[in-house]
Structure formats: C-alpha cells, structure tokens
Amino acid sequence: MIRVDNLFKTYSGSTVPAVDGVSFTVEQGGFYTLLGPSGCGKTTILRCIAGLERLDSGTIQLGETIVVSDRVFIPTNRRDIGMVFQSYAVWPHMTVFENVAFPLRVGKATLKKANLDEKVLGALELVGLKGFESRMATQLSGGQQQRLSVARALVREPDVLLLDEPLSNLDAKLRERMRRELLLIQRRVGITTLFVTHDQVEALSMSDRIAVMNGGRIIQEGTPREIYHAPANEFVAGFIGSTNLMEGRVGARAEGGLSTVDTPAGVLSANVGDIAPGESVMVAIRPEDVIVHRGDRHAQAPLPGQNVLTGSIEIGLFTGVSVEYHIHVEGQIIQARVSSRIDLQRGDATMVELPAEAIHVFRIGGPRAPLSATEYDAEPIA
Amino acid sequence: MTADVPAAGKAARISRRSPLTGRTVATVVVVAILIFLVLGPLLMLVISTFRDSGGALPFSPSASWTLGNYAEVFLAPKTYRLLLTTFIFSFGALAFSFTVSTLLAWLIERTNLPFRNALFVLIVASIGIPTVILGIAWEMILNPVNGLINLFLRDLFGLTGQGPLNVFTLPGMIFVQGISLVPITYLLVSAAFRGIDVSLEDAAAASGAGFGKVMRRVTLPLVTPALLSAFVYQFVSVVESFDIPLIIGLRGGIPVLSTQIYIAARPPGGLPDYGLASTYSILLLAIAVVPLLIYNRVVSRSERYATITGRGYHPRRIDLRAWKIPAMLFGAAFVIVSFFLPALVLFWASTQPFYAIPSPEAFARMNFNAYGELFANKTFQKAIVNTLLLGFAVGTITLILGTLVGWVLVRTRSRARFLLDLLSFLPHAMPGVILGLSVLLIYLLLDPVLPVPIYGTLWIIVIAMSTQYVSLSVRLMSAGIIQVKLELEEAAEASGASWFGTIRRILFPLIRPAFINGFLLVFLQAIKNLTLALILISPGGVVLSTLIYQFWDKATTDQTGALGIVILTFTVVLSIFLRRANIRGGTAVA
Numbered sequence: 007m008i009r010v011d012n013l014f015k016t017y018s019g020s021t022v023p024a025v026d027g028v029s030f031t032v033e034q035g036g037f038y039t040l041l042g043p044s045g046c047g048k049t050t051i052l053r054c055i056a057g058l059e060r061l062d063s064g065t066i067q068l069g070e071t072i073v074v075s076d077r078v079f080i081p082t083n084r085r086d087i088g089m090v091f092q093s094y095a096v097w098p099h100m101t102v103f104e105n106v107a108f109p110l111r112v113g114k115a116t117l118k119k120a121n122l123d124e125k126v127l128g129a130l131e132l133v134g135l136k137g138f139e140s141r142m143a144t145q146l147s148g149g150q151q152q153r154l155s156v157a158r159a160l161v162r163e164p165d166v167l168l169l170d171e172p173l174s175n176l177d178a179k180l181r182e183r184m185r186r187e188l189l190l191i192q193r194r195v196g197i198t199t200l201f202v203t204h205d206q207v208e209a210l211s212m213s214d215r216i217a218v219m220n221g222g223r224i225i226q227e228g229t230p231r232e233i234y235h236a237p238a239n240e241f242v243a244g245f246i247g248s249t250n251l252m253e254g255r256v257g258a259r260a261e262g263g264l265s266t267v268d269t270p271a272g273v274l275s276a277n278v279g280d281i282a283p284g285e286s287v288m289v290a291i292r293p294e295d296v297i298v299h300r301g302d303r304h305a306q307a308p309l310p311g312q313n314v315l316t317g318s319i320e321i322g323l324f325t326g327v328s329v330e331y332h333i334h335v336e337g338q339i340i341q342a343r344v345s346s347r348i349d350l351q352r353g354d355a356t357m358v359e360l361p362a363e364a365i366h367v368f369r370i371g372g373p374r375a376p377l378s379a380t381e382y383d384a385e386p387i388a
Numbered sequence: 389m390t391a392d393v394p395a396a397g398k399a400a401r402i403s404r405r406s407p408l409t410g411r412t413v414a415t416v417v418v419v420a421i422l423i424f425l426v427l428g429p430l431l432m433l434v435i436s437t438f439r440d441s442g443g444a445l446p447f448s449p450s451a452s453w454t455l456g457n458y459a460e461v462f463l464a465p466k467t468y469r470l471l472l473t474t475f476i477f478s479f480g481a482l483a484f485s486f487t488v489s490t491l492l493a494w495l496i497e498r499t500n501l502p503f504r505n506a507l508f509v510l511i512v513a514s515i516g517i518p519t520v521i522l523g524i525a526w527e528m529i530l531n532p533v534n535g536l537i538n539l540f541l542r543d544l545f546g547l548t549g550q551g552p553l554n555v556f557t558l559p560g561m562i563f564v565q566g567i568s569l570v571p572i573t574y575l576l577v578s579a580a581f582r583g584i585d586v587s588l589e590d591a592a593a594a595s596g597a598g599f600g601k602v603m604r605r606v607t608l609p610l611v612t613p614a615l616l617s618a619f620v621y622q623f624v625s626v627v628e629s630f631d632i633p634l635i636i637g638l639r640g641g642i643p644v645l646s647t648q649i650y651i652a653a654r655p656p657g658g659l660p661d662y663g664l665a666s667t668y669s670i671l672l673l674a675i676a677v678v679p680l681l682i683y684n685r686v687v688s689r690s691e692r693y694a695t696i697t698g699r700g701y702h703p704r705r706i707d708l709r710a711w712k713i714p715a716m717l718f719g720a721a722f723v724i725v726s727f728f729l730p731a732l733v734l735f736w737a738s739t740q741p742f743y744a745i746p747s748p749e750a751f752a753r754m755n756f757n758a759y760g761e762l763f764a765n766k767t768f769q770k771a772i773v774n775t776l777l778l779g780f781a782v783g784t785i786t787l788i789l790g791t792l793v794g795w796v797l798v799r800t801r802s803r804a805r806f807l808l809d810l811l812s813f814l815p816h817a818m819p820g821v822i823l824g825l826s827v828l829l830i831y832l833l834l835d836p837v838l839p840v841p842i843y844g845t846l847w848i849i850v851i852a853m854s855t856q857y858v859s860l861s862v863r864l865m866s867a868g869i870i871q872v873k874l875e876l877e878e879a880a881e882a883s884g885a886s887w888f889g890t891i892r893r894i895l896f897p898l899i900r901p902a903f904i905n906g907f908l909l910v911f912l913q914a915i916k917n918l919t920l921a922l923i924l925i926s927p928g929g930v931v932l933s934t935l936i937y938q939f940w941d942k943a944t945t946d947q948t949g950a951l952g953i954v955i956l957t958f959t960v961v962l963s964i965f966l967r968r969a970n971i972r973g974g975t976a977v978a
Binding site: 018056057058081082083084085087088089091092093095097098099108109112113155158159162168 | 409801873875876878879880881882883884885886887889893894897898
C-alpha cells in the first residue's frame with residue numbers, strides 16, 4: 007500500500023511548484039499509474055516516494071511505515087522499495103547475477119550463500135533471464151537489461167515497486183511485448199506498483215487506476231475506462247487519445263435529457279450535465295466515435311441526438327488499420343477514424359454523424375491540454 | 389519484508405532538515421580540508437606582505453606591521469623593468485609556441501603529411517620531459533663558453549672567443565620556454581581543429597568559397613574561441629613558469645617575477661625577506677588571476693558554439709603536394725629540437741669525463757662510469773626513494789580529495805558547491821613559487837604547535853604539491869563522475885546500499901580508469917616539479933628534481949647527464965602509460 011498525502015514540492019530557483027498538493031492511495035497489490043506530459047510532476051512524486059528527492063511538506067506512507075512526514079525522513083536505502091529506472095541503471099561492471107544479488111548483499115541481514123543463490127535465480131527465472139547469470143550486464147540487449155533491472159527491483163521482495171518510465175527507451179515492438187510481460191510479472195507477484203509514464207497507451211493498457219496529472223496536480227483519477235470514456239475536463243479529453251474540440255454555447259433543453267449546443271459546425275444535441283443555457287463550453291468527440299456516410303443526403307430523417315452534419319473530405323490518411331479523414335464542416339475540420347474499407351477521395355461529399363452519447367461538453371476555463379498534446383497524441387491509439 | 393523498517397508509530401527520529409548522512413559528512417570534510425589547504429597559505433601570504441620582518445620570520449614578535457613592502461615593490465623602477473621583462477618573455481614564448489603548435493596541429497589534423505601519427509606520438513611523449521631537464525640540455529647546447537652548437541659553429545667558421553650564440557639572453561629564454569610550451573599548446577590547438585564540424589566547411593565550399601576563403605571566413609572564426617582560451621591558459625602557465633627563468637634567466641642575470649620571488653625568499657647569501665617575497669607574489673598573483681577569470685568566461689562562452697561537437701569528424705585531408713617535403717622537414721626539425729637533441733646531448737655529456745665537442749678523441753674517451761657512480765651515490769638512492777614516496781603520496785591524497793570534491797560538485801545541490809568550486813580552482817591560478825612560499829610561511833608558523841614536524845620534511849612538499857594538483861584532479865574526477873549516470877548510484881540506494889556502500893561498490897569501480905589515469909598524471913607532475921621542491925626542501929633533503937639541479941649547479945656534467953637520462957627515461961615511459969585518449973583530452977595536462 008502506498009499513501010501519499012498533501013504533497014508539495016518546489017525546486018529551488020523555481021517559483022512554480024513541481025508538485026502542488028497531491029494525494030492518492032495505491033491499494034495493496036494494485037497497479038497505479040501517474041500519467042501526464044513531461045514536467046507535470048509525476049516523476050518528482052515517484053522520486054519523493056523513493057527518497058531521492060526531498061519534499062517541502064506532506065506525508066508518504068509505504069505499507070505500515072511512514073517514511074516522510076514533518077518529523078520523519080527515512081533515507082532511500084532504508085525504504086522497503088524496488089525501483090526500475092528509465093535508463094535501466096544496470097551496473098556495467100557486474101555480471102547479471104551480481105546485479106541481482108546486490109540488494110541482498112548490501113542488506114542488513116546477511117543471507118547464506120545457498121539462500122542468496124536461490125533468491126537470485128528465482129528472480130531471474132521470473133523475468134525469463136535464467137541461464138544468463140554469468141554474462142556481463144552490458145552484454146544484454148535493451149529488453150534483457152530492462153528485465154534484469156526488474157529482477158533486481160523484485161529480488162528482496164519489497165513492499166512496493168516503483169517504475170519510472172521503464173519502457174520509454176525500448177523500440178516500439180519490444181515496448182508492446184514488455185508491457186505484457188511486466189504486467190504478468192506484477193500480477194504473479196502481486197506487488198503494489200506505482201508506474202510513471204507519459205505514454206497513454208501504457209497507462210490505459212496496464213493500470214488498475216490512473217491519475218492524470220498536469221501542472222503538479224492530479225486532474226482526474228479513475229479506472230482506464232473512466233478516464234478514456236468520461237474525461238472530466240478538456241485537458242484529459244485532449245491529452246488521452248485524440249479528440250475533436252470545438253467551442254460552443256449551450257442552448258435550450260431538448261428531449262431525452264439532452265440540450266442543444268451551438269457550435270461553428272452546426273447545432274448539436276448533447277448531454278450538458280448541470281451547465282446552464284447560455285454558458286460557453288468546449289465540445290469534444292473522439293474521432294473513432296464519428297460516423298461517416300458517403301453522399302450528401304441522409305437515407306432517412308435523422309433521429310434526435312444523431313447530430314447529422316454535411317461536409318466534404320479535406321484529406322484522408324490511410325494507416326492500414328483505419329483511415330483518418332479530415333472533413334470540412336462549415337469551415338471546421340472534424341477528424342473521423344473509420345474502417346479502412348471506407349474509401350473516400352478529397353472533395354467527396356459526406357454526411358458526418360456525431361452521436362450525442364459520445365459528445366462531452368466542458369465549461370470553458372477548466373484545465374486545458376498543452377498545445378502540443380494533439381500532435382503528441384497523433385500516435386495511433388490502436 | 390518490513391522487519392528492519394521501524395513501524396509508523398515509532399518511526400526513526402531523524403530531522404528532515406539536516407540528517408547526518410554520508411554525503412553531508414563528506415561535504416563538510418572536503419570543504420574543511422580545502423579551506424585549510426588553500427585559504428590557509430593565502431592568508432599567510434597576505435598577512436606577511438604587511439609585516440616588516442627585518443630578516444626575522446614574519447610572525448615573530450620582533451616583526452612589526454608596515455606598508456614598507458608595498459612601497460619597496462611598487463615605488464621601485466626596478467619592479468617595472470621586471471614586469472616588462474616578464475611580459476616580453478611571456479609573450480615571446482607564447483608567440484613561438486602558438487605559431488609552431490598551430491602549424492603542427494593543422495599539418496597533423498588536416499593534411500596528408502606523411503608520418504603524421506609518429507609525429508603526434510613524439511610531440512605528446514615530450515610532455516614527459518621535465519622542463520628543468522630541457523633547460524639544462526639547452527644550456528649544454530647553447531651556452532656561450534662550451535655549448536655544443538657554439539663549439540661547432542666556431543670550428544666551422546674559424547671563430548675565436550665566446551659565442552656566437554648565447555642562451556643566457558632573453559631570446560634564448562624565450563626559445564627554450566617556447567619549446568617547452570609546445571606539447572600542451574599543441575593538444576589544446578589540435579582539439580580546437582578536431583572540434584570543427586567539417587560539414588560547415590563543406591557547406592562553405594559548396595557555396596562557392598575557395599580554400600583561402602573557407603579558411604578565413606569559416607575555419608578561423610570557428611576555432612577562434614578555442615584558440616583564445618588556449619592562449620589565456622598558456623599565458624598563465626608561462627607567467628608562473630620557474631624552471632627556465634631559473635636555469636637560463638638567472639645565470640644570464642635576467643630575472644622575471646617568479647625568479648625574483650624566489651631570490652627574495654631564498655637568497656643565495658643573506659637572510660630571506662619573506663615580506664618582500666610575499667608582496668612580489670601579490671603582484672604575480674594579480675597578473676595570473678585576471679586572465680584566468682577572463683579565461684573562464686571565454687570557456688563558458690565558447691560552449692555556446694553548438695558547432696563544436698567533435699561528431700562526424702571525417703575530414704578530407706588536404707593534399708600538400710610539393711609542400712610535403714618542407715612540411716616533413718619542419719616536423720622533423722621540431723622533434724629534433726624538442727626531444728632528440730636534448731636527449732642526445734645529455735647522453736653525450738654522461739659518457740664524457742669532461743664536457744667536449746664530439747671528436748675522435750672524445751669518442752675514444754666515452755664510458756659509462758657516470759652511471760655506475762650515480763647508482764652507487766647514497767644521495768641519489770635517497771632521492772629515488774624520496775621521489776617515489778612523494779609521487780605516491782601526492783597522487784593518492786590528491787586523487788582521493790579530487791574524487792570527493794568532484795562528487796559533491798557533480799552530484800549534490802549543496803550550497804557548499806560554489807565554495808568548493810572556487811577553492812579547487814584557486815590553486816590552479818596560484819603560481820608554484822607563490823604556493824611554495826605560502827606553504828613555507830604557514831608551516832613556519834604552525835611547526836612549534838604541530839605534534840609531528842612538517843617544516844623541513846618531505847611532507848611539506850607533499851602538502852604543497854597536493855594543494856597545487858587538487859585543481860587538476862578535481863577536473864579529471866568531475867569529468868569521470870559525470871560519465872557515470874546518476875541513476876546507477878540511485879539504483880544502488882534504492883537497492884538498500886548506504887552512501888559509502890554506493891561510492892565503494894558502484895561509483896569507484898566505474899571511475900577506476902579515470903582514477904588510475906589521474907594518479908599517473910599527478911605522479912608524473914610531482915616528479916617533474918622543481919619549483920615546489922626547491923623552495924620547500926630542507927638542506928639535508930633531496931628529490932630527483934633538486935638533485936639534478938644541484939649537479940648542474942656544481943657543473944658536474946657527466947653526473948648531470950646521467951641523472952638527466954635516468955629521469956627522462958622514467959618520465960617519458962610514464963607519460964606513455966597515460967592513456968592516449970586522456971592525453972588527447974588536452975587541457976587536463978598542466
């Protein structure tokens with residue numbers, strides 16, 4: 007269990023807090039992810055938990071032990087943690103075996119040789135590195151070094167496992183495989199895990215719970231499904247996955263609990279929650295929720311909440327799995343991600359359908375995604 | 389799992405503000421040591437400039453406070469003549485060494501000069517030649533009475549009397565000092581040439597610029613910052629140089645500031661005037677420190693030249709064509725003048741019962757008796773033991789200190805960093821003569837209260853040299869520690885290792901190559917160093933560098949030659965052991 011309470015941290019020489027009042031709890035055996043753009047404070051929190059960074063104020067509890075509070079600071083080497091670093095941090099002057107044995111050898115309790123061998127080999131087997139014991143650590147490939155550093159973090163059976171962007175140095179293929187392997191190991195060992203990443207795919211696919219961070223604060227916390235399908239604000243909608251964002255103004259209440267929202271692309275009906283008529287809002291819809299029909303005439307009269315708009319194809323980007331169409335609607339560009347079987351050309355007339363249940367409406371002035379977020383998230387989610 | 393971690397209720401009561409960790413203790417200890425080593429002597433120096441000792445020690449009760457030393461130094465026309473000589477000597481030697489070095493660097497780095505690798509090795513190997521030996525050899529070659537070249541020239545042209553050449557002149561000093569500066573200058577300059585991204589020159593050529601234009605408009609502006617910083621760096625080296633001004637300058641009655649300080653502190657007859665020596669030191673210190681401050685600014689500015697990357701260095705070499713032969717002759721001439729001729733002359737002298745020009749009769753007199761005598765000489769044996777002890781002690785102390793200071797500088801955000809940076813830089817700016825004098829002063833004062841004697845023993849030299857080379861070792865070890873990713877240390881801490889355990893089991897094994905290399909470098913410098921040894925040695929004490937000076941001073945040429953060859957062999961072999969890569973690092977060697 008990890009409990010972080012009201013954490014504050016400002017680096018010397020900076021006026022902006024790196025961590026600005028963060029609290030969260032990781033349940034025993036849970037896989038919890040801090041997700042956010044670089045500079046959002048996620049790594050600082052992880053390093054505070056490890057004791058590699060001092061906090062200004064706040065409390066951190068690992069298992070039953072308070073490791074940081076107003077009166078207590080337990081140094082890193084006496085915290086019951088295992089940590090995996092972004093650069094693997096595998097010691098180049100040691101063999102694979104020596105790397106993994108290190109945490110056992112520097113510990114207070116001296117183990118018998120047989121006992122130590124057993125633990126080291128057990129950890130190496132867990133990560134699939136059995137048989138590599140006598141290799142020098144630097145003779146391993148990137149993925150193997152990563153697994154070695156996981157074995158080293160787990161060998162003394164710590165209370166918590168801290169993962170600092172452990173997959174970001176691997177190439178795309180390997181990263182995908184390591185995601186699966188790392189999660190399998192975590193499930194098998196059942197260790198409480200805190201994972202820090204800027205990669206939404208890693209976060210969504212591996213976590214039990216995700217905290218999305220920006221500007222030193224947690225701005226939404228929830229399961230991967232909640233975060234993806236019910237973003238709480240514009241930032242989360244923009245940062246996780248790609249999103250069409252338009253400004254709009256809430257209009258009259260309509261039937262079925264829906265309201266009309268006036269946008270540059272046309273009048274849409276959507277669930278606006280408790281936002282009052284007349285308020286300015288941002289309207290978000292994910293490209294894969296946009297439905298595209300060929301032609302400029304809808305077969306039948308649109309149902310309420312179907313939100314059918316007319317447009318023409320600006321450009322289509324074929325990626326194999328899908329096609330991403332940029333569609334001109336009343337001077338707005340709406341992105342749609344549809345089956346790659348649908349083949350439309352530049353200038354083709356289309357009907358664009360924005361289902362009301364897929365539309366999210368936020369008040370203007372909430373947290374926003376950084377400008378680069380859309381670019382950044384252009385990496386396909388599939 | 390949580391067995392040895394205190395439970396929440398009775399958590400360890402360690403103050404969050406100032407936990408007494410290994411890193412805190414290490415920081416405090418190195419700051420204290422450096423303050424003692426660096427600031428202590430400086431303070432003594434400044435105080436003694438205000439003390440009228442009248443021949444007594446500056447801190448003896450009979451001495452009084454005075455401004456007389458400053459009056460004596462700054463109001464005397466002699467001081468300004470001294471300054472003028474110092475500047476002519478310095479800029480002359482710099483002009484010589486930069487012209488030769490830049491030509492050599494360009495030929496070796498950028499042209500198809502034949503045998504350029506051999507030439508490079510020979511230039512770098514001559515870093516191992518102690519300046520004192522170079523000076524002695526050139527005195528044997530060019531002194532007006534029986535210098536070999538003079539004897540040869542007189543014979544050739546039927547001249548009589550002395551000369552025609554005389555090394556005991558300002559041009560003579562400039563020439564020999566210039567030669568001694570070349571190896572380091574070469575390394576600094578060639579690093580600048582190597583640092584150029586050649587594609588920038590290619591781009592200029594592709595834009596239609598000819599060879600001359602590319603050189604003038606692209607190459608030179610690009611290397612200018614590096615050349616400028618090399619110039620300032622070497623200016624400091626030459627202003628504080630001591631060996632050549634001592635051996636050639638003082639014989640010829642041409643004092644410069646460094647030798648003037650030495651004369652005041654260690655007069656050939658009469659009592660030392662420490663007050664006067666200290667005041668001259670303040671003057672020299674000012675001349676040396678101001679350029680270094682500029683140097684640091686230039687260096688930090690030149691880092692902004694993003695083009696100096698050293699990446700993708702595959703220069704197409706310029707075809708020298710008809711210039712190949714003259715260029716080779718130039719390279720050969722330099723190597724002869726800087727290395728072979730001095731070594732040969734020393735060897736020749738060592739085989740001759742009395743010094744003579746090579747002739748059939750002289751060849752008939754050749755023998756190796758001098759070596760036998762030398763090795764049987766008790767003083768020589770003592771000097772060997774002392775020198776090795778000195779080298780090991782200085783190397784060990786300096787490198788351990790350098791590693792700890794480097795670690796604090798690189799790895800912590802401690803407020804002590806600024807202080808440590810300054811303290812470890814100061815000895816580099818402090819000319820050897822001044823450091824020697826200051827250390828002498830502080831141990832004159834401390835000796836009565838110290839439990840073990842330092843003054844008059846080998847250990848005072850060890851302390852002075854450790855202070856001098858701490859700058860070098862901090863620079864080397866900081867560079868070494870930066871190479872080790874911080875995460876490797878953090879991973880050890882996260883695995884449960886203590887600060888000391890992390891240093892011992894992770895950091896130290898990883899920086900061991902840099903450590904050993906630094907040790908050898910400091911060891912070599914300590915053996916070559918005549919300045920500190922000569923100022924601090926007691927009448928009964930001896931190391932190799934002071935011994936050869938004594939031999940030479942007593943004009944026992946065969947012994948001087950033999951000892952010169954022994955030292956030369958040792959230091960040159962040692963310098964070849966230094967890893968080439970690090971020698972190429974260049975700036976470290978000084």
